[in-house]
Amino acid sequence: MQNTRNTMQRDIVLNAVLESCTHPTADNIYHEVHEAHPHISRATVYRNLSVLSGEGKIQKITHTGTADRYDFNLSHHYHFRCTACDKVFDIDLPYDEGILGRVPNKAGFRLSGCEVMFTGLCPACVAAEAAPGAETAGSNKAYSQQNDIFGGTETWQN
Protein backbone atom coordinates (compact mmCIF):
# COMPACT_ATOMS: atom_id res chain seq x y z
CA MET A 1 0.00 0.00 0.00
CA GLN A 2 2.93 2.31 -0.62
CA ASN A 3 1.17 4.11 -3.44
CA THR A 4 -2.42 5.05 -2.89
CA ARG A 5 -4.64 5.88 -5.81
CA ASN A 6 -7.33 8.43 -6.26
CA THR A 7 -10.48 6.48 -6.85
CA MET A 8 -13.98 7.81 -7.15
CA GLN A 9 -15.08 5.50 -4.35
CA ARG A 10 -12.46 6.85 -1.97
CA ASP A 11 -13.47 10.42 -2.67
CA ILE A 12 -17.11 9.61 -2.12
CA VAL A 13 -16.38 7.97 1.23
CA LEU A 14 -14.13 10.83 2.32
CA ASN A 15 -16.74 13.42 1.42
CA ALA A 16 -19.43 11.51 3.25
CA VAL A 17 -17.39 11.81 6.43
CA LEU A 18 -16.36 15.43 5.84
CA GLU A 19 -19.94 16.47 5.24
CA SER A 20 -21.19 14.64 8.28
CA CYS A 21 -21.88 16.84 11.25
CA THR A 22 -22.09 13.89 13.61
CA HIS A 23 -19.83 11.00 14.52
CA PRO A 24 -21.00 8.33 12.10
CA THR A 25 -20.25 4.64 12.32
CA ALA A 26 -18.83 2.81 9.32
CA ASP A 27 -22.29 1.40 8.83
CA ASN A 28 -23.82 4.89 8.82
CA ILE A 29 -21.38 5.92 6.12
CA TYR A 30 -22.05 2.76 4.17
CA HIS A 31 -25.78 3.38 4.12
CA GLU A 32 -25.35 7.01 3.16
CA VAL A 33 -22.90 6.21 0.39
CA HIS A 34 -24.81 3.18 -0.79
CA GLU A 35 -28.02 5.16 -1.16
CA ALA A 36 -26.45 7.59 -3.59
CA HIS A 37 -24.14 5.03 -5.18
CA PRO A 38 -25.67 1.57 -4.99
CA HIS A 39 -22.73 -0.01 -6.75
CA ILE A 40 -20.33 0.78 -3.90
CA SER A 41 -19.97 -2.22 -1.64
CA ARG A 42 -19.69 -2.50 2.09
CA ALA A 43 -16.14 -3.79 1.93
CA THR A 44 -15.08 -0.78 -0.10
CA VAL A 45 -16.53 1.62 2.45
CA TYR A 46 -14.88 -0.14 5.38
CA ARG A 47 -11.58 -0.40 3.51
CA ASN A 48 -11.55 3.25 2.54
CA LEU A 49 -12.48 4.44 6.02
CA SER A 50 -9.53 2.44 7.28
CA VAL A 51 -7.19 3.81 4.61
CA LEU A 52 -8.34 7.38 5.17
CA SER A 53 -7.90 7.24 8.91
CA GLY A 54 -4.54 5.60 8.37
CA GLU A 55 -3.58 8.53 6.17
CA GLY A 56 -4.79 10.93 8.85
CA LYS A 57 -7.47 12.48 6.67
CA ILE A 58 -10.18 11.50 9.11
CA GLN A 59 -10.12 10.41 12.72
CA LYS A 60 -11.22 7.04 14.00
CA ILE A 61 -12.85 6.92 17.41
CA THR A 62 -12.64 3.50 18.97
CA HIS A 63 -14.55 2.44 22.04
CA THR A 64 -16.30 -0.78 22.72
CA GLY A 65 -19.76 -1.73 23.43
CA THR A 66 -20.41 0.18 20.27
CA ALA A 67 -19.16 0.36 16.72
CA ASP A 68 -16.19 2.49 15.73
CA ARG A 69 -16.95 6.10 14.82
CA TYR A 70 -15.32 8.41 12.33
CA ASP A 71 -14.76 12.11 12.84
CA PHE A 72 -13.98 14.80 10.29
CA ASN A 73 -12.53 16.91 13.11
CA LEU A 74 -8.83 16.10 13.17
CA SER A 75 -7.96 18.25 16.18
CA HIS A 76 -7.43 16.67 19.57
CA HIS A 77 -10.66 16.80 21.50
CA TYR A 78 -12.62 14.69 23.95
CA HIS A 79 -15.73 12.69 23.20
CA PHE A 80 -18.76 11.76 25.21
CA ARG A 81 -20.81 8.65 24.51
CA CYS A 82 -24.36 8.24 25.74
CA THR A 83 -24.51 4.74 27.18
CA ALA A 84 -28.23 4.53 26.46
CA CYS A 85 -28.54 5.60 22.82
CA ASP A 86 -24.89 5.33 21.78
CA LYS A 87 -24.71 8.81 20.32
CA VAL A 88 -21.29 10.46 20.44
CA PHE A 89 -20.80 14.15 21.24
CA ASP A 90 -17.84 16.50 21.37
CA ILE A 91 -16.77 17.81 24.76
CA ASP A 92 -15.63 21.37 25.25
CA LEU A 93 -12.70 20.74 27.55
CA PRO A 94 -9.12 21.69 26.66
CA TYR A 95 -7.24 18.59 25.59
CA ASP A 96 -4.45 17.55 27.93
CA GLU A 97 -1.62 17.47 25.40
CA GLY A 98 0.94 16.64 28.06
CA ILE A 99 -0.49 13.40 29.32
CA LEU A 100 1.73 11.16 27.19
CA GLY A 101 4.78 12.93 28.56
CA ARG A 102 3.77 12.24 32.13
CA VAL A 103 3.67 8.47 31.72
CA PRO A 104 6.83 6.98 33.17
CA ASN A 105 8.42 5.53 30.07
CA LYS A 106 10.18 2.37 31.02
CA ALA A 107 10.79 -1.26 30.22
CA GLY A 108 10.85 -1.08 26.44
CA PHE A 109 7.27 -0.01 25.84
CA ARG A 110 6.62 2.36 22.96
CA LEU A 111 3.84 4.77 23.85
CA SER A 112 2.03 6.29 20.91
CA GLY A 113 -1.44 7.45 21.88
CA CYS A 114 -4.10 8.01 24.50
CA GLU A 115 -7.81 7.65 23.90
CA VAL A 116 -10.30 9.21 26.27
CA MET A 117 -14.04 8.65 26.30
CA PHE A 118 -16.46 10.23 28.72
CA THR A 119 -19.66 8.32 29.36
CA GLY A 120 -23.09 9.09 30.71
CA LEU A 121 -26.53 10.03 29.44
CA CYS A 122 -27.42 12.62 26.81
CA PRO A 123 -30.29 15.06 27.43
CA ALA A 124 -32.76 13.02 25.40
CA CYS A 125 -32.03 9.88 27.40
CA VAL A 126 -32.08 11.74 30.71
CA ALA A 127 -35.54 12.95 29.76
CA ALA A 128 -36.62 9.50 28.64
CA GLU A 129 -35.50 8.08 31.97
CA ALA A 130 -37.57 10.66 33.82
CA ALA A 131 -40.65 9.73 31.77
CA PRO A 132 -41.56 6.23 32.97
CA GLY A 133 -43.14 3.93 30.42
CA ALA A 134 -41.72 5.94 27.56
CA GLU A 135 -39.11 4.30 25.41
CA THR A 136 -35.53 5.33 25.95
CA ALA A 137 -34.50 7.54 23.07
CA GLY A 138 -33.02 4.98 20.76
CA SER A 139 -32.90 2.37 23.47
CA ASN A 140 -32.40 -0.42 20.97
CA LYS A 141 -28.69 -0.22 20.29
CA ALA A 142 -29.02 -2.33 17.20
CA TYR A 143 -30.98 0.37 15.44
CA SER A 144 -30.13 3.51 17.33
CA GLN A 145 -27.44 4.42 14.88
CA GLN A 146 -30.10 5.36 12.40
CA ASN A 147 -31.12 8.13 14.76
CA ASP A 148 -27.62 9.45 14.95
CA ILE A 149 -28.03 12.04 12.23
CA PHE A 150 -28.49 15.57 13.39
CA GLY A 151 -28.83 18.82 11.55
CA GLY A 152 -25.89 20.45 13.29
CA THR A 153 -22.69 19.35 14.89
CA GLU A 154 -23.42 17.68 18.16
CA THR A 155 -21.47 19.27 20.94
CA TRP A 156 -21.51 18.84 24.63
CA GLN A 157 -22.04 22.48 25.39
CA ASN A 158 -24.60 22.92 22.62
Next chain:
Amino acid sequence: MQNTRNTMQRDIVLNAVLESCTHPTADNIYHEVHEAHPHISRATVYRNLSVLSGEGKIQKITHTGTADRYDFNLSHHYHFRCTACDKVFDIDLPYDEGILGRVPNKAGFRLSGCEVMFTGLCPACVAAEAAPGAETAGSNKAYSQQNDIFGGTETWQN
Protein backbone atom coordinates in the same frame (compact mmCIF):
# COMPACT_ATOMS: atom_id res chain seq x y z
CA MET B 1 -32.89 -8.98 38.53
CA GLN B 2 -33.72 -7.41 41.89
CA ASN B 3 -32.66 -10.53 43.75
CA THR B 4 -29.44 -12.17 42.72
CA ARG B 5 -28.69 -15.71 43.72
CA ASN B 6 -25.49 -17.38 44.77
CA THR B 7 -24.87 -19.99 42.17
CA MET B 8 -21.87 -22.22 41.88
CA GLN B 9 -21.31 -20.99 38.35
CA ARG B 10 -21.18 -17.36 39.44
CA ASP B 11 -18.66 -18.11 42.15
CA ILE B 12 -16.49 -20.02 39.72
CA VAL B 13 -16.51 -17.16 37.22
CA LEU B 14 -15.77 -14.58 39.90
CA ASN B 15 -12.87 -16.59 41.26
CA ALA B 16 -11.45 -17.08 37.77
CA VAL B 17 -11.25 -13.30 37.41
CA LEU B 18 -9.97 -12.69 40.94
CA GLU B 19 -7.22 -15.27 40.53
CA SER B 20 -6.20 -13.91 37.15
CA CYS B 21 -3.08 -11.78 37.20
CA THR B 22 -3.72 -10.44 33.71
CA HIS B 23 -6.58 -8.65 32.00
CA PRO B 24 -8.49 -11.58 30.55
CA THR B 25 -11.15 -11.40 27.90
CA ALA B 26 -14.51 -13.05 28.44
CA ASP B 27 -13.29 -15.76 26.12
CA ASN B 28 -10.15 -16.30 28.23
CA ILE B 29 -12.31 -16.74 31.29
CA TYR B 30 -14.66 -19.05 29.46
CA HIS B 31 -11.82 -21.34 28.39
CA GLU B 32 -10.31 -21.37 31.86
CA VAL B 33 -13.63 -22.09 33.52
CA HIS B 34 -14.72 -24.56 30.89
CA GLU B 35 -11.55 -26.61 31.27
CA ALA B 36 -12.18 -27.24 34.94
CA HIS B 37 -15.97 -27.33 34.61
CA PRO B 38 -16.95 -28.55 31.14
CA HIS B 39 -20.64 -28.27 31.91
CA ILE B 40 -20.51 -24.48 32.26
CA SER B 41 -21.59 -22.87 29.03
CA ARG B 42 -20.29 -19.84 27.24
CA ALA B 43 -23.51 -17.89 27.77
CA THR B 44 -23.30 -18.45 31.50
CA VAL B 45 -19.77 -17.09 31.64
CA TYR B 46 -20.65 -14.00 29.62
CA ARG B 47 -23.81 -13.42 31.64
CA ASN B 48 -22.02 -13.70 34.96
CA LEU B 49 -19.17 -11.44 33.91
CA SER B 50 -21.79 -8.91 33.02
CA VAL B 51 -23.66 -9.34 36.29
CA LEU B 52 -20.48 -9.20 38.36
CA SER B 53 -19.23 -6.04 36.71
CA GLY B 54 -22.69 -4.56 37.12
CA GLU B 55 -22.47 -5.32 40.82
CA GLY B 56 -19.04 -3.71 40.95
CA LYS B 57 -17.27 -6.88 42.02
CA ILE B 58 -15.02 -6.80 38.98
CA GLN B 59 -14.16 -4.08 36.48
CA LYS B 60 -14.92 -4.19 32.81
CA ILE B 61 -12.43 -2.54 30.47
CA THR B 62 -13.96 -1.56 27.19
CA HIS B 63 -12.01 -0.48 24.17
CA THR B 64 -12.61 -1.37 20.60
CA GLY B 65 -10.61 -3.10 18.05
CA THR B 66 -10.38 -5.81 20.65
CA ALA B 67 -12.58 -7.81 22.95
CA ASP B 68 -13.67 -6.47 26.31
CA ARG B 69 -11.36 -7.22 29.22
CA TYR B 70 -12.10 -7.84 32.89
CA ASP B 71 -9.99 -6.69 35.78
CA PHE B 72 -9.96 -7.85 39.38
CA ASN B 73 -8.39 -4.51 40.35
CA LEU B 74 -11.28 -2.24 41.25
CA SER B 75 -9.20 0.86 41.91
CA HIS B 76 -9.01 3.65 39.38
CA HIS B 77 -5.96 3.14 37.21
CA TYR B 78 -4.93 3.58 33.60
CA HIS B 79 -4.45 0.84 31.05
CA PHE B 80 -2.17 0.41 28.08
CA ARG B 81 -3.08 -1.75 25.11
CA CYS B 82 -0.47 -3.06 22.68
CA THR B 83 -1.92 -2.43 19.25
CA ALA B 84 0.07 -5.33 17.79
CA CYS B 85 -0.63 -8.22 20.16
CA ASP B 86 -3.63 -6.79 22.03
CA LYS B 87 -2.25 -7.41 25.49
CA VAL B 88 -3.40 -5.00 28.18
CA PHE B 89 -1.09 -3.68 30.90
CA ASP B 90 -1.51 -1.46 33.92
CA ILE B 91 0.08 1.97 33.85
CA ASP B 92 1.77 3.44 36.89
CA LEU B 93 0.46 6.97 36.60
CA PRO B 94 -1.65 8.64 39.31
CA TYR B 95 -5.27 8.64 38.22
CA ASP B 96 -6.69 12.09 37.56
CA GLU B 97 -9.68 11.90 39.88
CA GLY B 98 -10.70 15.46 39.15
CA ILE B 99 -11.25 15.20 35.42
CA LEU B 100 -15.00 14.68 35.64
CA GLY B 101 -15.30 17.84 37.70
CA ARG B 102 -13.52 19.91 35.09
CA VAL B 103 -15.97 19.10 32.32
CA PRO B 104 -18.32 22.06 31.87
CA ASN B 105 -21.59 20.45 32.87
CA LYS B 106 -24.30 21.95 30.76
CA ALA B 107 -27.27 21.29 28.56
CA GLY B 108 -28.85 18.44 30.45
CA PHE B 109 -26.14 15.86 30.02
CA ARG B 110 -25.49 13.48 32.89
CA LEU B 111 -21.80 12.70 33.15
CA SER B 112 -20.95 9.46 34.88
CA GLY B 113 -17.55 8.20 33.82
CA CYS B 114 -14.35 8.61 31.89
CA GLU B 115 -12.43 5.79 30.28
CA VAL B 116 -8.80 6.24 29.30
CA MET B 117 -6.71 3.85 27.23
CA PHE B 118 -3.11 4.40 26.27
CA THR B 119 -1.93 2.68 23.11
CA GLY B 120 1.39 1.69 21.60
CA LEU B 121 3.66 -1.34 21.45
CA CYS B 122 4.71 -3.65 24.25
CA PRO B 123 8.37 -4.69 24.63
CA ALA B 124 7.84 -8.03 22.88
CA CYS B 125 6.27 -6.36 19.86
CA VAL B 126 8.88 -3.61 19.76
CA ALA B 127 11.50 -6.37 19.64
CA ALA B 128 9.56 -8.30 17.00
CA GLU B 129 9.38 -5.19 14.87
CA ALA B 130 13.15 -4.75 15.12
CA ALA B 131 13.71 -8.33 13.98
CA PRO B 132 12.62 -8.35 10.32
CA GLY B 133 11.14 -11.55 9.02
CA ALA B 134 10.20 -12.70 12.48
CA GLU B 135 6.54 -12.89 13.30
CA THR B 136 5.08 -10.13 15.42
CA ALA B 137 4.48 -11.50 18.88
CA GLY B 138 0.89 -12.59 18.52
CA SER B 139 0.39 -10.71 15.30
CA ASN B 140 -2.78 -12.57 14.50
CA LYS B 141 -5.32 -10.71 16.57
CA ALA B 142 -7.85 -13.46 16.18
CA TYR B 143 -5.79 -15.84 18.22
CA SER B 144 -3.47 -13.58 20.17
CA GLN B 145 -5.71 -13.67 23.19
CA GLN B 146 -4.51 -17.15 23.90
CA ASN B 147 -1.07 -15.71 24.53
CA ASP B 148 -2.42 -13.27 27.03
CA ILE B 149 -1.75 -15.39 30.08
CA PHE B 150 1.27 -14.39 32.09
CA GLY B 151 2.72 -15.69 35.30
CA GLY B 152 2.60 -12.36 37.08
CA THR B 153 0.55 -9.22 36.96
CA GLU B 154 1.41 -7.31 33.84
CA THR B 155 2.34 -3.79 34.65
CA TRP B 156 3.73 -0.96 32.60
CA GLN B 157 6.69 -0.41 34.85
CA ASN B 158 7.33 -4.12 35.28
Next chain:
DNA sequence: ATTTTGATTGAGATACATTATCAATTAGGA
Protein backbone atom coordinates in the same frame (compact mmCIF):
# COMPACT_ATOMS: atom_id res chain seq x y z
C1' DA C 1 -0.56 6.05 -27.19
C1' DT C 2 0.18 1.50 -25.41
C1' DT C 3 1.74 -1.64 -22.06
C1' DT C 4 2.48 -3.07 -17.53
C1' DT C 5 1.81 -3.48 -12.73
C1' DG C 6 -0.17 -3.71 -8.68
C1' DA C 7 -3.71 -1.12 -6.01
C1' DT C 8 -8.52 -1.35 -5.77
C1' DT C 9 -13.14 -3.01 -6.33
C1' DG C 10 -17.56 -5.82 -5.72
C1' DA C 11 -20.04 -9.56 -3.94
C1' DG C 12 -20.26 -12.77 -0.91
C1' DA C 13 -18.27 -15.78 2.50
C1' DT C 14 -16.22 -15.86 6.77
C1' DA C 15 -14.64 -14.63 11.45
C1' DC C 16 -15.32 -13.18 15.95
C1' DA C 17 -17.48 -11.38 20.12
C1' DT C 18 -21.58 -11.09 22.14
C1' DT C 19 -26.50 -11.48 22.96
C1' DA C 20 -31.10 -13.71 22.45
C1' DT C 21 -34.15 -17.69 22.85
C1' DC C 22 -36.39 -20.97 25.56
C1' DA C 23 -37.24 -25.11 27.94
C1' DA C 24 -35.31 -27.16 32.05
C1' DT C 25 -33.35 -26.45 36.43
C1' DT C 26 -32.66 -24.52 40.92
C1' DA C 27 -31.84 -21.08 44.95
C1' DG C 28 -34.04 -19.10 48.51
C1' DG C 29 -38.05 -17.27 50.69
C1' DA C 30 -43.01 -18.31 52.16
Next chain:
DNA sequence: TCCTAATTGATAATGTATCTCAATCAAAAT
Protein backbone atom coordinates in the same frame (compact mmCIF):
# COMPACT_ATOMS: atom_id res chain seq x y z
C1' DT D 1 -42.08 -28.71 51.40
C1' DC D 2 -43.80 -25.76 47.92
C1' DC D 3 -43.51 -21.58 44.84
C1' DT D 4 -41.61 -18.47 42.09
C1' DA D 5 -38.55 -16.13 39.71
C1' DA D 6 -33.60 -16.18 38.78
C1' DT D 7 -30.47 -18.90 36.42
C1' DT D 8 -28.62 -22.30 33.39
C1' DG D 9 -27.21 -24.87 29.05
C1' DA D 10 -27.32 -25.51 24.24
C1' DT D 11 -27.73 -23.33 20.29
C1' DA D 12 -29.34 -19.80 17.08
C1' DA D 13 -28.92 -15.27 15.89
C1' DT D 14 -26.94 -10.70 15.66
C1' DG D 15 -23.69 -6.90 14.80
C1' DT D 16 -19.35 -5.43 13.30
C1' DA D 17 -15.67 -6.14 10.61
C1' DT D 18 -12.42 -8.66 7.69
C1' DC D 19 -11.08 -11.98 4.11
C1' DT D 20 -11.25 -14.08 -0.59
C1' DC D 21 -10.52 -13.71 -5.30
C1' DA D 22 -11.43 -12.79 -9.93
C1' DA D 23 -12.22 -8.57 -12.43
C1' DT D 24 -11.18 -3.84 -12.96
C1' DC D 25 -8.67 0.29 -13.24
C1' DA D 26 -5.16 4.25 -12.03
C1' DA D 27 -0.94 5.65 -12.96
C1' DA D 28 3.78 4.90 -13.99
C1' DA D 29 6.83 3.07 -17.54
C1' DT D 30 7.70 2.33 -22.21
